Amino acid sequence: MENDPRDERPGEADTSSEGVPAPEGPANLIDTDYVIGQDNLATSKLGFSIDLHGKVFTISALVTVFFVVLTLALQAEVEPLFNALRDWLTGNLAWFFLLAGNIFVLLCLGLIVSPLGKVRIGGMHAKPDFSYTGWFAMLFAAGMGIGLMFYGVSEPMSHFGAALGGTSVEDGVRTDWAPLGAAAGDPEAAARLGMAATIYHWGLHPWAIYAVVALALAIFSFNKGLPLTMRSIFYPLLGERVWGWPGHVVDILAVFATLFGLATSLGLGASQAAAGLGYLFGVPEADATMVLLIMGITAVAIVSILAGVDKGVRRLSEINMGLAVLLLLFVILVGPTLLILTGFFQNLGGYLVNLPALSNPFGREDANFSQGWTAFYWAWWISWSPFVGMFIARVSRGRSVREFLIAVLLVPSLVSVLWMTAFGGTAIDQFVNADFEGVRDAALELQLFVMLGELPLTAITSFVGIVLVVVFFITSSDSGSLVIDTITAGGKVDAPKPQRVFWAIIEGVIAIALLLGGGLAALQAMAVSTGLPFTLVLLVGCYAIVKGLMSEPRG
Amino acid sequence: MYKKLMVPVDLAHIEVLEPALQVAADLARLYAAEVCYVGVTSTTPSSVARTPEEYQHKLDDFARQRAAEHGCPISARTLSSADPAADLDDLLLQAIGDVGADLVVMATHPPKHLGAILPSHGGKIATHTDISVFLIRPTEG
DSSP states (O other), rough: OOTTTTSSHHHHHHHHOOSSSOOOOOOOOOOOOOOTTEEEEEHHHHSSSSEHHHHHHHHHHHHHHHHHHHHHTHHHHHHHHHHHHHHHHHHHHHHHHHHHHHHHHHHHHHHSSSSSGGOBBTTOOOOOSSSSHHHHHHHHHHTHHHHHHHHHHHHHHHHHEEEOOOOOOEEEEEOOSSSOOOOOOOOOHHHHHHHHHHHHHHHHHHHHHHHHHHHHIIIIIIOOOOOOSSSGGGGGHHHGGGGGHHHHHHHHHHHHHHHHHHHHHHHHHHHHHHHHHHHHHHOOOEEEHHHHHHHHHHHHHHHHHHIIIIIIIIIIHHHHHHHHHHHHHHHHHHOOOOHHHHHHHHHHHHHHHHHHTOOSOOOOHIIIIIIIIHHHHHHHHHHHHHHHHHHHHHHHHHOOOOHHHHHIIHHHHHHHHHHHHHHHHHHHHHHSOOOOOOOHHSGGGGGGHHHHTSSSSHHHHHHHHHHHHHHHHHOOOOOHHHHHHHHHHOOOOOOOOOHHHHHHHHHHHHHHHHHHHHHHHHHHHHHHHHHHHHHHHHHHHHHHHHHHHHHHHHO | OEEEEEEEOGGGGHHHHHHHHHHHHHHHHHOOOOOEEEEEESOOOOSSSSSSHHHHHHHHHHHHHHHHHHHEEEEEEEEESSSSHHHHHHHHHHHHHHHHEEEEEEEEEOOOGGGGGGGOEEEEEEEOOOOEEEEOSSOOO
């Protein structure tokens, strides 16, 4: 016998070429009898193989069909219902969302400086699966890229406009949408407040939401040996019961939020991209354009998921990051360069100064802003967190907790500050210093292009903008399909490939059905409403992270 | 003729591999060659092992047990990936060089309609390597 398998470094595995992991070092596996895939249905009798978690897949599929049919058939009835549900949640439970958001940020910041930050995801000697560039590109592409494209210009302008307009009170209730106490008639103060409010919505808090889910899943999957699926977060609380119905419910809810979040974004995004194409190139804004866009996006996403995380998703994400950096540099260099560079630090400062007031969950006087904007955003980010968090978890093995949190929380927040400063700052500058009102008056999805239209090389930059929007949709769609497939396969990442394709197609089909039949906005309201149950899941996640990390060796 | 035979092994589906394992052992005895089992596992917990390290241990044990049964030297090597279903072919091709194999013996399924979109691993390996590849189809059915 050449090898003694009990040896920590068997002769064969010692040749440390790429792909052969060095021994992963100590980690503290959870002792469970559960075998991953034990509840799965596996067959290859249909001409292709399937391997699915019977209950999670079946019920997710039925719930999906039910909601799509319901929305299509009774659109007029369900739309006000779903919207009312979302508005009730963000209105009456705004304090809960804001409070929870603060807990997530504080926990993440605390972990960065605590000794627990030394724990390594995947065991003490685990090596990262992806380079910094690839890793970082995937974090952004899955989590926020598309939003930055649409809101980078429009949100700073909205808050700036509202703040400049000052407060207005009717019957003792504020009717304006300005953040905090507004800044009536003072463009400089309004710009500062508008940028601070925007960065608040795109900075530490959303990334902390993603980080909590991602870290909890990463720890319980790579270090504790539990399946990569949402239910594993509950292990410290429920023990072996997570393999039963409580776990099924959490997983099904995650599939629901992810699938409908993605499908409705795809549908609404297609109409926005079509509007952009119409504005720039005169492409008719017909249903056919949008359906073709969705089919195109889905087709590329399928190619990407067949190529896999490394050769598909990572490569697309890197291309996208490269393009986004080029566009950002272009706006910085060609736009008001000095203003943007000084603005970066001013806005960062303004954000930190206003952060306590903006994130205060209680006794807010700016109810429209804190409920209509902040609480809505928090519910939205949180409803996306199972998808983004699980994807981040999957690609983060080999990073220490501290490294992970710096890369998932601090660096993206700074990038958001820079992005918002460049795009929003330029638009505000055009408005204040050049009396250009085009951006403010344009439709939301066109504001980016109107702003770029005031800069040179419009044709090129706008084209890059459209490409970015489309590719960000592709990277969301492919990573989302992988996540849904993993959850419905009971945490197996090596389930047969046709299943991934199935989910990508379902996303596209739902988007097209709702686009043509109506109900995209209604179903999106429903998806955002899942933010409430997932806020509870994330709070459990906080407890699980601390408990899980405490029992890990630190090196 | 051959000095080192590489046999891709999936510990989750040993029953499907049995003919390939048998053929590899027979050839190894005929040519006095060495066999190397190569397993590819996910970095996330799988149905077989909860860490790549555990997979390596299980594959080592399996190789030892089979070495005794077949009467030929068998070593084992485990490769891991974040997305094994997609990276399998590339990892196996890389492993051919790493282990210095001069023949691959692997189990494969009969051609299917989906083959155009999702080609079989065996076929993919054979078209991308210089060394000989012996694809073993299931004996019945």
